[in-house]
Amino acid sequence: MAWNTVKQALSTEPGAQITLKGWVRTRRDSKAGGGLSFIQLHDGTCFDAIQVVAKNDLPNYESEIQRLTTGASLVATGTLVESKGKGQSVEMQASEVTVVGWVEDPDTYPVPQKRHTMEYLREQAHLRVRTNTFGAVARVRHTLAAGIHRFFDERGFNWIHTPIISTSDAEGAGQMFRVSTLDLENLPRTPEGRVDYDQDFFGREAFLTVSGQLNVETYCEALSRVYTFGPTFRAENSNTSRHLAEFWMIEPEIAFADLADNARLAEDMLKYLFADLLERRADDMAFFDQHIEPGVVDRLKGIIESPFKTVTYTEAIDILEKSGKKWEFRVQWGSDMQSEHERYLTEEHFKQPIHVINYPKAIKAFYMRLNDAGTDNAPGETVAAMDTLVPGIGEMIGGSQREERLDVLDQRIREMGLDPQEYWWYRDLRRYGTVPHAGFGLGFERLIQFCTGMKNIRDVIPFPRAPRQAEF
């Protein structure tokens, strides 16, 4: 059966006969003209709700309409008219209102029309999307996801579905969740007394992936421009507003490319996404700007308009040392930058997103390309790594040019105490037609946080997974 969305209705000329289906946000009654009710109806198709006016001549006015409460679902048919009241240009004059689903006890309905804390709503994850804030987050999340696919598609990238289950136990990005069908109460043992993974589902140890990068590199060296966009998993016991155990990551990989190409791609992508978001979801973004973080819209506009700044790690350390700031953690060439350092650089010193490139090799992963000696006049060896830092979030993107030289790669693997044999298929890429290539990883939820101003990452994913949190 055909019906109209609230979004369509709000942009339709008065006079049209329409049918709307949705949920009641509020109901207000008036005694005027013998009695009428104003129902704010939303269906999630846009930020705004529409006002449905139901008069007392409807057969179920007293029996049903006057008993409607926040959260009830209904179908309303009527005429779109110019509103006689202030606050909206059009409204529906209902000729028929059918209640589809009641709220069984309005007194204990978890999300009545009142102010709620984010923490409380997090405990009502199945209902919180009915609120203005979480409806807006859901639409923005979708728009960014669709924008990502469109951005890459327009540039000839192929979306590669890298596996969720991984058998390499050292992708180098943190603790992994084990995937097993073994009976934990009765584990099979080897003669030496260790767990016998030969008898497990895959005949070996398996985990949920922490990154699709190694896999996607293989497709890069055949399709040239590829990316992954899917869930990744970290079993780190991290309890912060910026970490999830299950989060989505975007990882493009480009062949015949260096670190500068990589940085350009990251910048182009972010600018494209921000512009796309402001255009397609102006209504939701206006809400975030007004109620969640004043200034988000201008912040995104500012980024779209100005080129990103690139600084080397060595320069960044110099800036931090000369800042005159008292650091909780020592600033020293060779040490990884702490949150306070990253935030100072992007929020106070440069006041814009920046790429920090060429990090000391000791603090970065084995697959990052070793720079020539003397690069940046650095006091030690560096790799072609890149972190994109943004105000308010800190690190949003981490990437690198990959090491394409087999001998250098093998040496780096050994230096990290890893076994080259474990990476046999990854090494094959360097044995058969190797090419310079580069890529980066973008945490999708951090991107959403940045665009919306939402403070806690658990509020930008429908059902957050975090230590001791997997209720829904």
Added chain:
RNA sequence: UCCCCGGUAGCUCAAUUGGUAGAGCGAGCGGCUGUUAACCGCUAGGUCGCAGGUUCGAGUCCUGCUCGGGGAGCCA
């Protein structure tokens, strides 16, 4: 995992030096109003996170546990 802070009506919070609980919002009913963060009146609603302990007496003090928040580390 570490450091701080908190857990009292459906929600957000009060409760003096320990003396058996209050408000606002929400909800229900009534009044008023083309209403829209409505307004006015009335009503209902609480094993004060859980388990011990101190005390004549514990929401209030002590211990353990648990849940939530902020920050840090790890990172995206």
